[in-house]
Amino acid sequence: MEPNVGGILDQCRLFADIPLESFGQLVSMAQIRRFAKGRRIFREGDPCPGVFVVGSGLVRVFKTAPNGKEHILHMVGPGNTFAEVAAIGGFDCPAHAEAVAPTVCALLPTEPLQRALREDHPLCLGMMTGLTLWVRHLVGLMEDIVLRDAAGRLARYLLDAQTTPGGVVELPTLRRHLASHLNLTSETFSRTVRRLTDAGLIESADDNRLRLLDTEKLRMIAEGELPRI
Amino acid sequence: MEPNVGGILDQCRLFADIPLESFGQLVSMAQIRRFAKGRRIFREGDPCPGVFVVGSGLVRVFKTAPNGKEHILHMVGPGNTFAEVAAIGGFDCPAHAEAVAPTVCALLPTEPLQRALREDHPLCLGMMTGLTLWVRHLVGLMEDIVLRDAAGRLARYLLDAQTTPGGVVELPTLRRHLASHLNLTSETFSRTVRRLTDAGLIESADDNRLRLLDTEKLRMIAEGELPRI
DNA sequence: CCGTGGCCTTGACCTGGATCAAGCGGGCCG
DNA sequence: CGGCCCGCTTGATCCAGGTCAAGGCCACGG
Numbered sequence: 001m002e003p004n005v006g007g008i009l010d011q012c013r014l015f016a017d018i019p020l021e022s023f024g025q026l027v028s029m030a031q032i033r034r035f036a037k038g039r040r041i042f043r044e045g046d047p048c049p050g051v052f053v054v055g056s057g058l059v060r061v062f063k064t065a066p067n068g069k070e071h072i073l074h075m076v077g078p079g080n081t082f083a084e085v086a087a088i089g090g091f092d093c094p095a096h097a098e099a100v101a102p103t104v105c106a107l108l109p110t111e112p113l114q115r116a117l118r119e120d121h122p123l124c125l126g127m128m129t130g131l132t133l134w135v136r137h138l139v140g141l142m143e144d145i146v147l148r149d150a151a152g153r154l155a156r157y158l159l160d161a162q163t164t165p166g167g168v169v170e171l172p173t174l175r176r177h178l179a180s181h182l183n184l185t186s187e188t189f190s191r192t193v194r195r196l197t198d199a200g201l202i203e204s205a206d207d208n209r210l211r212l213l214d215t216e217k218l219r220m221i222a223e224g225e226l227p228r229i
Numbered sequence: 230m231e232p233n234v235g236g237i238l239d240q241c242r243l244f245a246d247i248p249l250e251s252f253g254q255l256v257s258m259a260q261i262r263r264f265a266k267g268r269r270i271f272r273e274g275d276p277c278p279g280v281f282v283v284g285s286g287l288v289r290v291f292k293t294a295p296n297g298k299e300h301i302l303h304m305v306g307p308g309n310t311f312a313e314v315a316a317i318g319g320f321d322c323p324a325h326a327e328a329v330a331p332t333v334c335a336l337l338p339t340e341p342l343q344r345a346l347r348e349d350h351p352l353c354l355g356m357m358t359g360l361t362l363w364v365r366h367l368v369g370l371m372e373d374i375v376l377r378d379a380a381g382r383l384a385r386y387l388l389d390a391q392t393t394p395g396g397v398v399e400l401p402t403l404r405r406h407l408a409s410h411l412n413l414t415s416e417t418f419s420r421t422v423r424r425l426t427d428a429g430l431i432e433s434a435d436d437n438r439l440r441l442l443d444t445e446k447l448r449m450i451a452e453g454e455l456p457r458i
Numbered sequence: 459c460c461g462t463g464g465c466c467t468t469g470a471c472c473t474g475g476a477t478c479a480a481g482c483g484g485g486c487c488g
Numbered sequence: 489c490g491g492c493c494c495g496c497t498t499g500a501t502c503c504a505g506g507t508c509a510a511g512g513c514c515a516c517g518g
Contacts, residue, residue, distance in 0.1 A: 057453070063368075065376040066453035073368065089361030094368050117357070121350040124357060131360040132318030138367040139292075139302065139323050145375065146412050147294040150505070175466070183375050188505055190467055207466095224295035228504090379475070403495070417475055419497055436496095457474090 005030045008055035008106040011079045014130040018122045026123070030106040035059075037197055046093045048086035050109040054078050057103025058173055062180070063095050072181040074137065075100070075173060084130060087113055100173050115141035145183045148222070150192045151229060153182045155222040158202065158212060167215070171208040196221075199229045230378070234259045234333060237284035237335040240308045243359040247351045252343055255352070255418045259335040264288075264328035277315035279338040283307050285428075286332025287402055291409070292324045301410040303366065304329070304402060313359060316342055329402050374412045377451070379421045380458060382411040383453040387431065400437040428458045 007029050009015055015023060033052070035041055041059065042049065052059070059076040073095055076082045086093050087110045117124050144153045157178070159170045171178060173182060178190035193210070196202045201218050205211045220226045235256050238244055244252060258321045262281070264270055270288065271278065281288070288305040302324055305311045316339045317320050346353050373382045386407070390398045400407060408418035422439070428445045430450075441447060449455045 063376060064371050069376060071371070071375045073371065085361045085364045088357060089365070091365065094365065118354065121353060124350060124353045125347065126324065128317060128360065131357060131364065132314050132320070134333045135314045135360065135364055135367065136318070136320065138364065138371065141373055142300070142302065142367065142374075143292050145371075146300045147292060147298060173462095176426070185506060186466070187468080187507085191505090192243060194467085406493070414476060415496070416477085416498080420475090423497085 003055055003104045005032060007210050008053055008178050009196070011055070012053050012081060013079065014053075014081060014126050015123075016046055016126075018061060018126050022116075023122050024122045025120065026108060028110055028219060029112040029116070033105045033107045034070070035103045035105070037099055039099045041097040041099060042083070042093045043076055044093055044096050048083055048091065048110055050107050050113055051081055051084045051087045052076075052097075052105040052107055053081050055104040057101040057105075059097055059105075060100050060173075060177055061095050063166050071183060072177055073141070075177065075181060077172065078130050081130065084127065085134065088117065088131070123160065125216050141181075148224065149228070150184055150188055151183075151195060152168075152222050152224060153184070154189070154192045154196065155201075155218040157182060158210065159215065159218055159222060163212060167212045168205050169212065173209070175208075195229055200210055230331045232261055232284055234261060234335050237282055237333070240284070241282050241310060242308065243282075243310060243355055245355075247355050251345075251349050251352045255337060258341040258345070259337055261336045262284075262336045264332045264334070266328060266331050268328045268332075270326040270328060271312070271322045273322055273325050277312055277322050277339055278319065279336050279342055280310055280313045280316045281305075281326075281334040281336055282310050284333040284335060286334075287329045288326055288332055288334075288401075289329050289406055290324050290326045298455075299409055300412060301406055302370070304406065304410060306401065310359065313356065314363065317346065317356060317360070319343070329406065335416065368411075377453065378457070379411075379413055379417055380424060381451050381453060382413070383418070383421050383425065384430075384447040386411060387439065388444065388447055388451055392441060396441045397434050398441065400438050400439070403438075424458055 009023065009026055015026065030053075035057070041052070044063065052077050054076050059082060060072045061076060061082050062070050062072040064070050073177045074082065083093065084096060085091070087108070099158060117127060144156055148156065158169050163169050175189055176186040179186045182189070184192070193202070197204065201214045201221075202210050202212055217226065221229070232278045236254055238252065238259060239251070244255065259282075270281070273292065283305050285307050288311060289301045290303040290305060291299050291301040292313050303311065311326060312322065314320070316337070346356060371398050373385055377385065387398050392398050403417055405415040408415045411418070413421070422431070425447075426433065430446050431441055432438050444453065450458070
């Protein structure tokens with residue numbers, strides 16, 4: 001099944017409100033890009049190739065320290081974009097990006113995209129809205145890391161995640177990636193899961209699914225309203 | 230001397246490239262706002278009044294935890310803006326803002342601004358560029374907090390600051406605010422300044438001015454290329 | 459099938475920075 | 489002018505999470 005550029009862009013809420021003509025312009029500039037699991041999409045400091053719209057798969061956007069420590073800024077799944085800040089702002093890539101699973105993206109190359117933004121007002125409005133969402137994500141992550149402890153971060157993550165009607169959260173990737181996103185080591189992530197489990201707030205449904213048993217208590221932990229468990 | 234809306238907006242690089250007509254529209258919607266030192270400008274969760282453009286003074290944008298801990302996301306001085314993300318994105322204020330010094334701002338109210346953005350493409354482009362700069366600031370701050378130790382954060386801060394020809398950095402506000410911005414306590418900030426001073430990398434020029442004595446070594450500390458001092 | 463590598467959990471120990479407390483100096487206000 | 493408050497520095501102590509190591513399990517490839 002050949003992936004369809006229009007289908008990928010159609011799933012992206014950034015482009016939900018732009019007129020057909022603008023959308024058609026994006027479709028005509030977009031290029032399908034496939035990345036095998038583990039493949040580096042770009043490195044920090046590379047010139048920015050453009051905005052990637054994820055059609056399927058999963059991408060981690062991360063920064064690294066000289067000692068090898070990594071911090072994942074964003075896990076990007078279907079319907080979401082990455083690298084838009086650098087593409088729009090005309091910067092080099094400020095972080096690395098790597099496919100965590102086999103991934104298909106539509107790439108909107110920087111030059112034609114910038115031209116389109118200069119010519120097409122509704123597109124400009126849509127991208128601007130997308131940027132505000134990205135800032136919100138970063139501010140929320142910063143708040144987690146700076147103002148919440150490990151249990152608070154995990155509780156917040158679980159409460160914000162999509163749950164099934166039975167209250168089950170499916171972890172979208174390896175636990176060590178989720179840990180990195182929350183600025184925890186995988187050891188601490190594991191221990192924190194254990195603590196919430198022992199306190200009766202969650203239980204393991206299987207390897208990568210957790211059932212939330214007491215969302216009220218989890219909310220209180222996320223907001224720092226309970227003493228340390 | 231009555232502050233001049235046009236003068237304030239003129240100093241703001243966000244509006245540097247917009248045509249006179251757009252600029253005039255902003256000037257006609259802008260309102261002068263004054264805040265005494267210590268005055269709360271808005272609280273987290275308040276409806277967003279609009280984009281503030283600082284003409285003079287200094288504003289801290291910060292988040293708080295239930296235990297009273299604060300984290301300053303941004304110190305905003307003349308020529309810079311705050312609350313643009315919420316105003317553009319149509320959110321409530323995601324953080325608190327407080328005047329650290331007597332401050333004069335031009336406020337661009339949310340509703341007319343959003344209308345202007347929908348009608349005025351060059352303005353939209355300019356604001357979009359401003360948002361990319363804000364994202365860059367947040368990503369850089371996140372990198373400092375997550376991937377650098379206290380000395381690395383301070384070194385980076387000092388290297389990025391404006392210096393006089395004699396290599397002197399003037400700290401723009403109380404040390405405890407700078408510490409909060411770097412996610413340090415004022416005790417640790419003080420100790421870290423001491424460590425860099427004892428290592429011969431900086432010296433105190435007076436109470437709130439530091440002279441950088443060895444920018445190469447500071448750069449290496451900022452990049453994690455030196456062992457802990 | 460077996461070996462290997464990767465992921466995760468768990469225990470022991472360590473550490474960078476936080477917390478608490480005390481003291482000093484300067485500015486402000488009555 | 490004097491007292492008070494705030495900001496800062498410094499010392500002592502504590503601690504949440506990091507580091508290191510080991511073991512178990514599972515999936516994959518030869």
